[in-house]
Amino acid sequence: MLAEAGEYSKDGNMSKIGNETTKKKGGKSEETPRNIVVAARIRPMNDSEKASGAMSICRADTINRAIILKNKSLTPFDRVYGPTASQKEIFDDLVKPSVQRAVRGYNCTIFAYGQTGTGKTYTMEGGNTSKEILSAAADPTTGLIPRAVEEIFTEINNLGTTEYTVRVSYVELYNEELTDLLAPNTPYVPDKKRLRIYEDENHKGSVVVQGLEQVAVTHRHDVFNLLKAGTEKRRTAATLMNASSSRSHTVFSVTITMKETNEIGDEEMLKVGKLNLVDLAGSESIGRSGAVGKTAKEAGLINQSLLTLGRVITALTVSSGQHIPYRESKLTRLLQDALGGSSITSLIATVSPASCNLEETASTLDYALRARNIVNKPTVNERVLGKVVLNSLAGEIDQLRKDLKAAHERNGIYLSKETYDRYETESQRAAELDEVCQKISRQLQQMADDLTLTDNSYFPLYKRAVQLEQRLQDRNEEISQLKMKEAEQQTKLQAYENTLIHVDLIANDLKKKLDEAVQVGQEQQLDLQDLKTKYDAMWKLANANKNAVTQARASITDSASAAIAALHQIREQFTTASTAQTQQFETTIDLIKTLLATQLGKTQTATREMQKTTEMELETQRKEAEQRLAEHEQRRQDANSQLESLRNSMEAVLKKTDASAQTVKDIIGQVTGQLEGFGKELQAARTEGIDVAMQAKERAEEETQKRLEQYRQSMNKLRAAAQLILTETAVMEKDEQEWQEAQVLEAQTTFEKATEVWQRTEDICRGHEDEVGESLGEIGRQTEQSRQEWKQMDGQAEEAVKQVKQTTDNIVQTVKLQMESDQKRSTAFGTAMKEKCGELEVQMEECKQNGDRHLEALLEQNNQHNTSQADNVASLYAKSEETCQQQTETVNTLVDSKWQHPTVTGQANHILQ
Numbered sequence: 053m054l055a056e057a058g059e060y061s062k063d064g065n066m067s068k069i070g071n072e073t074t075k076k077k078g079g080k081s082e083e084t085p086r087n088i089v090v091a092a093r094i095r096p097m098n099d100s101e102k103a104s105g106a107m108s109i110c111r112a113d114t115i116n117r118a119i120i121l122k123n124k125s126l127t128p129f130d131r132v133y134g135p136t137a138s139q140k141e142i143f144d145d146l147v148k149p150s151v152q153r154a155v156r157g158y159n160c161t162i163f164a165y166g167q168t169g170t171g172k173t174y175t176m177e178g179g180n181t182s183k184e185i186l187s188a189a190a191d192p193t194t195g196l197i198p199r200a201v202e203e204i205f206t207e208i209n210n211l212g213t214t215e216y217t218v219r220v221s222y223v224e225l226y227n228e229e230l231t232d233l234l235a236p237n238t239p240y241v242p243d244k245k246r247l248r249i250y251e252d253e254n255h256k257g258s259v260v261v262q263g264l265e266q267v268a269v270t271h272r273h274d275v276f277n278l279l280k281a282g283t284e285k286r287r288t289a290a291t292l293m294n295a296s297s298s299r300s301h302t303v304f305s306v307t308i309t310m311k312e313t314n315e316i317g318d319e320e321m322l323k324v325g326k327l328n329l330v331d332l333a334g335s336e337s338i339g340r341s342g343a344v345g346k347t348a349k350e351a352g353l354i355n356q357s358l359l360t361l362g363r364v365i366t367a368l369t370v371s372s373g374q375h376i377p378y379r380e381s382k383l384t385r386l387l388q389d390a391l392g393g394s395s396i397t398s399l400i401a402t403v404s405p406a407s408c409n410l411e412e413t414a415s416t417l418d419y420a421l422r423a424r425n426i427v428n429k430p431t432v433n434e435r436v437l438g439k440v441v442l443n444s445l446a447g448e449i450d451q452l453r454k455d456l457k458a459a460h461e462r463n464g465i466y467l468s469k470e471t472y473d474r475y476e477t478e479s480q481r482a483a484e485l486d487e488v489c490q491k492i493s494r495q496l497q498q499m500a501d502d503l504t505l506t507d508n509s510y511f512p513l514y515k516r517a518v519q520l521e522q523r524l525q526d527r528n529e530e531i532s533q534l535k536m537k538e539a540e541q542q543t544k545l546q547a548y549e550n551t552l553i554h555v556d557l558i559a560n561d562l563k564k565k566l567d568e569a570v571q572v573g574q575e576q577q578l579d580l581q582d583l584k585t586k587y588d589a590m591w592k593l594a595n596a597n598k599n600a601v602t603q604a605r606a607s608i609t610d611s612a613s614a615a616i617a618a619l620h621q622i623r624e625q626f627t628t629a630s631t632a633q634t635q636q637f638e639t640t641i642d643l644i645k646t647l648l649a650t651q652l653g654k655t656q657t658a659t660r661e662m663q664k665t666t667e668m669e670l671e672t673q674r675k676e677a678e679q680r681l682a683e684h685e686q687r688r689q690d691a692n693s694q695l696e697s698l699r700n701s702m703e704a705v706l707k708k709t710d711a712s713a714q715t716v717k718d719i720i721g722q723v724t725g726q727l728e729g730f731g732k733e734l735q736a737a738r739t740e741g742i743d744v745a746m747q748a749k750e751r752a753e754e755e756t757q758k759r760l761e762q763y764r765q766s767m768n769k770l771r772a773a774a775q776l777i778l779t780e781t782a783v784m785e786k787d788e789q790e791w792q793e794a795q796v797l798e799a800q801t802t803f804e805k806a807t808e809v810w811q812r813t814e815d816i817c818r819g820h821e822d823e824v825g826e827s828l829g830e831i832g833r834q835t836e837q838s839r840q841e842w843k844q845m846d847g848q849a850e851e852a853v854k855q856v857k858q859t860t861d862n863i864v865q866t867v868k869l870q871m872e873s874d875q876k877r878s879t880a881f882g883t884a885m886k887e888k889c890g891e892l893e894v895q896m897e898e899c900k901q902n903g904d905r906h907l908e909a910l911l912e913q914n915n916q917h918n919t920s921q922a923d924n925v926a927s928l929y930a931k932s933e934e935t936c937q938q939q940t941e942t943v944n945t946l947v948d949s950k951w952q953h954p955t956v957t958g959q960a961n962h963i964l965q
């Protein structure tokens with residue numbers, strides 16, 4: 053089954069034609085009419101296009117089978133191929149079905165049409181420029197011709213036919229002259245005489261080139277070699293467009309003849325199919341190719357033949373019944389069958405994607421789309437009966453034999469009678485025809501002259517129109533590019549503005565953070581002040597406590613001193629009293645002795661009386677002594693009560709001391725509670741992350757104050773710097789914006805000026821071509837200048853954005869560092885605070901313990917002192933009692949001894965005397 057690709061209806065939809073094939077009597081098949089299949093192929097950008105800065109403005113839309121040229125969609129094509137499409141893809145898709153049909157007896161033609169350098173030869177012959185022969189599988193650039201030949205052999209193999217011939221011919225049409233590229237050993241010489249185009253009698257509408265070499269091939273290598281040899285002969289003209297630009301048309305034909313038997317199997321038929329692969333010359337205009345002199349003539353002729361091709365296409369598509377000017381050029385004559393005939397025809401329009409070739413690309417695609425309207429009626433070539441061929445060949449051989457025999461027998465021109473008669477008739481007819489031909493030729497000459505004249509007058513106009521169109525196009529392009537640039541600049545400006553807004557947001561954010569940091573600083577300061585107040589209160593309390601303790605201590609000391617002083621006084625009183633008593637006793641004894649002596653002197657007479665008196669006196673004295681003892685007792689009791697009161701006062705003092713100690717204890721407890729509360733607060737503050745709240749000690753406070761001052765100063769500095777930066781940024785932004793706006797305005801003015809200049813130039817252009825050139829130059833310069841300015845502006849804008857970003861980064865970094873260092877300082881300060889508090893706690897504890905110890909020592913001292921005082925008093929009391937006892941005893945002894953002891957009596961008497 054044949055591949056169905058390439059079978060399209062006029063609206064571009066696929067339609068199978070296999071079922072619609074009808075078979076006529078005599079084995080000739082006819083198919084329903086079908087349009088020429090048209091494909092477009094875009095080649096990749098080449099180096100010179102890239103180097104010239106051209107843009108790719110052409111792409112293939114395979115889904116819609118359209119070529120998008122700039123913003124315009126050209127459609128419908130039967131196939132579209134982008135720059136990445138492979139040779140294989142195109143062959144399988146487009147050519148293979150034609151090849152298969154050619155093997156089945158159809159005439160098939162594939163055209164490559166397009167501007168010079170767009171890949172016609174590449175598509176047809178391939179990209180292998182080396183001499184090495186590579187298979188299509190090994191060389192992906194292998195062209196359609198070698199692939200087609202390979203496919204022909206494969207297809208024949210598939211059909212299982214053993215009797216077949218494959219012959220190829222390769223003809224070049226250059227300057228309306230045909231050249232056989234396969235003619236052996238002939239240098240390249242246009243062969244006007246040898247090669248002639250005749251109507252094919254067997255195939256109406258087709259032509260044959262008489263005298264053209266038909267080389268039988270059996271392998272694709274043969275084809276490759278023939279192609280190489282033929283290509284070497286091709287005439288190419290160097291033009292500015294393409295150094296190896298082909299200025300000629302070539303037709304590579306493959307004729308396949310296969311033997312087959314009829315349906316009954318009793319007669320042999322010959323089936324002939326043909327595949328034409330046509331590489332047309334470049335379609336570019338003379339002006340664009342830069343061709344001069346002879347080349348210009350070549351270009352003109354090439355264009356003339358292509359113009360005829362265009363006219364044929366137009367005539368074939370515009371209306372039916374119109375004269376088709378096939379005969380106006382050899383190209384259209386050669387391709388007559390492919391254009392509106394019985395051939396299956398495909399056209400590949402090759403185009404460049406580069407913007408510099410826009411005009412040519414558009415015209416090529418337009419040309420191809422017009423050709424798509426041509427309708428052909430594909431027909432299988434009539435099978436020829438083997439016998440008929442044999443008979444005709446036998447008759448021909450017979451005739452030749454007769455001619456040969458006549459030539460052997462006579463001199464001069466020797467012909468058989470039949471041949472001579474036939475020649476006679478034919479020469480008469482030829483003379484008649486010659487006359488008609490000459491007439492027609494004269495008419496044709498006249499028409500050609502007219503055409504040349506018309507062409508001559510038309511051509512400058514056409515050229516000018518093309519130039520003007522080109523300029524208009526260029527101008528439009530410039531305008532659209534300027535507009536695009538303006539849009540780009542607007543976008544950039546917008547982006548820049550967005551960046552500025554973003555930077556502004558960042559700056560605001562930073563400012564906010566700074567404010568927050570300042571607020572936190574202020575809050576911390578407040579916290580510190582609060583803590584300081586607390587600390588002051590605590591310090592005052594501690595001082596008060598200290599004072600209370602000192603006072604208590606002083607009062608205890610005073611009380612103790614007073615007690616000691618009182619005890620001293622009492623002792624002294626006792627001592628004084630005892631001494632006075634003793635003296636008194638001694639005095640009394642002395643007095644008694646005196647009295648006794650007095651008495652003894654007087655009582656001689658009145659012993660009794662004296663005794664009585666003495667007794668009375670003794671009694672009195674005894675009473676006095678008793679009284680004095682009572683007084684002593686009283687005094688002792690007073691001393692005891694004094695001691696008691698002293699003890700009481702001591703106890704009161706002790707109580708007071710206890711109370712003071714209790715107060716101190718309470719204060720200490722309070723302080724401890726406060727410290728605990730403070731510690732808790734500190735803990736809470738630490739938990740909440742307010743590490744700075746640990747500042748309470750004097751040194752720490754000083755340090756904090758100092759650091760706070762530093763911090764405040766640096767904050768102020770930072771704020772001032774940030775403010776300065778913000779102001780500067782704002783100024784810079786404003787300046788930048790103004791500058792940008794000025795630049796935009798300037799660019800717009802420049803653009804408007806350029807537009808004005810362009811407008812003026814447009815006007816002048818109509819009358820003064822030269823001035824247009826200058827204006828164009830001016831516009832170009834101005835455009836270039838504004839482009840440079842834009843570029844510069846871009847650079848400056850970028851630089852400004854960078855600077856702003858850098859400044860912002862610096863601010864962020866500084867703030868970050870500052871915050872980090874502050875945090876560190878706060879943490880260190882917190883730790884120092886904590887340590888200080890610990891120390892304070894230890895000191896307070898020590899102080900408390902010292903106080904306790906001191907109080908205990910004082911109490912101990914007091915107790916000891918009291919005890920020793922009490923002991924002293926007791927011993928004094930005991931002593932005084934003992935003394936009193938002794939004195940009493942002495943007195944008693946003395947009293948007793950007066951009566952019993954002569955010595956004493958004598959003494960008493962003596963005393964008395």
Ligand SMILES: Nc1ncnc2c1ncn2[C@@H]1O[C@H](COP(=O)(O)OP(=O)(O)OP(=O)(O)O)[C@@H](O)[C@H]1O
Nearest residue numbers: 095168169170171172173174294296297298333334
């Ligand atoms: N599809 C493609 N892929 C890669 N290279 C390509 C393609 N088409 C063309 N080229 C390259 O572009 C150059 C010109 O191609 P080519 O000679 O086939 O153009 P042309 O249309 O035949 O020109 P001329 O009309 O002068 O004969 C060649 O070097 C060819 O290899």
